[in-house]
Amino acid sequence: MCRFLVYKGSDEILLSKLILDPDHSILKQSFDSRLRLDTRRGQNNADGFGIGFYTDPKLGAAPCLFTSTIPAWNCTNLQRIASKTASRLIFGHVRATTEGSLSEDNCHPFTHGSLMWMHNGNLGGWKHIKRRLGQRLADKWYLGVKGGTDSEWAFALFLDTLERLGHDPSACPETGFGPTVLRKAMEQTIAQINQLTDSIPQDVMQADDVDTRSLLNLALTDGHSVICTRYVSSSKDEAASLYYSSGTQWATRTTEPDDRQYQMERRDKGADIVLVASEPLTFERENWVNVPTNSILTIHRQTVMMHPILDRHYERDPCHVRSSAFVQTKGLVSNEKAPSPAHEPTPVQL
Secondary structure (H helix, E strand, O other): OOEEEEEEEEEEEHHHHHHHOOOOHHHHOOOOOOOOOEEOOOOOOOOEEEEEEEEOHHOOOOOEEEEEEHHHHHHHHHHHHHOEEEEEEEEEEEEOOOOOOOOOOHHOOOOEEEEEEEEEOOOOOHHHHHHHHHOOHHHHHHOOOOOOOOHHHHHHHHHHHHHOOOOOOOOOOOOOOOOHHHHHHHHHHHHHHHHHOOOHHHHHHHHHHOOOOOEEEEHHHOOEEEEEEOOOOOOEEEEOOOOEEEEEEEOOOOOOOOOOOOOEEEOOOOOOEEEEEEEOOOHHHHHHHEEOOOEEEEEEOOEEEEEOOOOOOOOOOOOOOEEEEOHHOEEEOOOOOOOOOOOOOHHHHH
């Protein structure tokens, strides 16, 4: 499985302050992921990476994208670009393949017009639903898929869903599509994936030992609003880990040039900065909040909103305990079940 990071801020920030510098930056997660327990790969996310960010609107609504199949820790160009590039809205992703070959076409984020998308997880029973998912799509979305990942096909399904809701995904509206529209399209996309896995015949599931549970930690933006989900198509299991942090400043503890001890500062009730990450970028527990399983997080005008995804997999009982066994079989752990590094004084459970 993969790791991803979202930054949305009132002000621009250097990519290096998120991608490279923090103690547990996404670059470090590419070779030392604390919330992955993959016995096949160890703690590496070495199958490529991608950075997407928005520039001056005068240059166009589409985000700038840099992807590579080189491991993030070994890419000199990433370090050069990140230290000289700033943006108010940034997506970062390091990849560990589950579907699709090692190719730039398979590196997240994926984009269309002003929209940008990334995914950590898998679509359940993928080989048994891929053809039927494609049959649901209009030709332009079907033909627009360049790679071989279930994640990109899920994006194509989202684009098709957004269009069926009456919104042209290629339009690049000046103020975005709006958080309500994006959230509705996201929820309907998840519902359609569940419909596809539910329709796999029982005899096929038994003969091929098909697991229909999907892990859908998704991130989407139109350059204005951000939608993130933490979701598993099960009422008994935990989803893969996801956290967010908000505050007024993302800064180092000291003014020393080599200080990498970043922290989220909060000087008032505002949220000038919002971070969403598969793993916290710092070891400060108080900086990070668990996104509940089967929830959708919305960032709009620097306000964070959380909504439950109300389907049959949602558990209303606040005392309900989910199992982390399934997510561990995928090489991941949930937010709540992990050891913490002993050398840090106030660690998030990593």
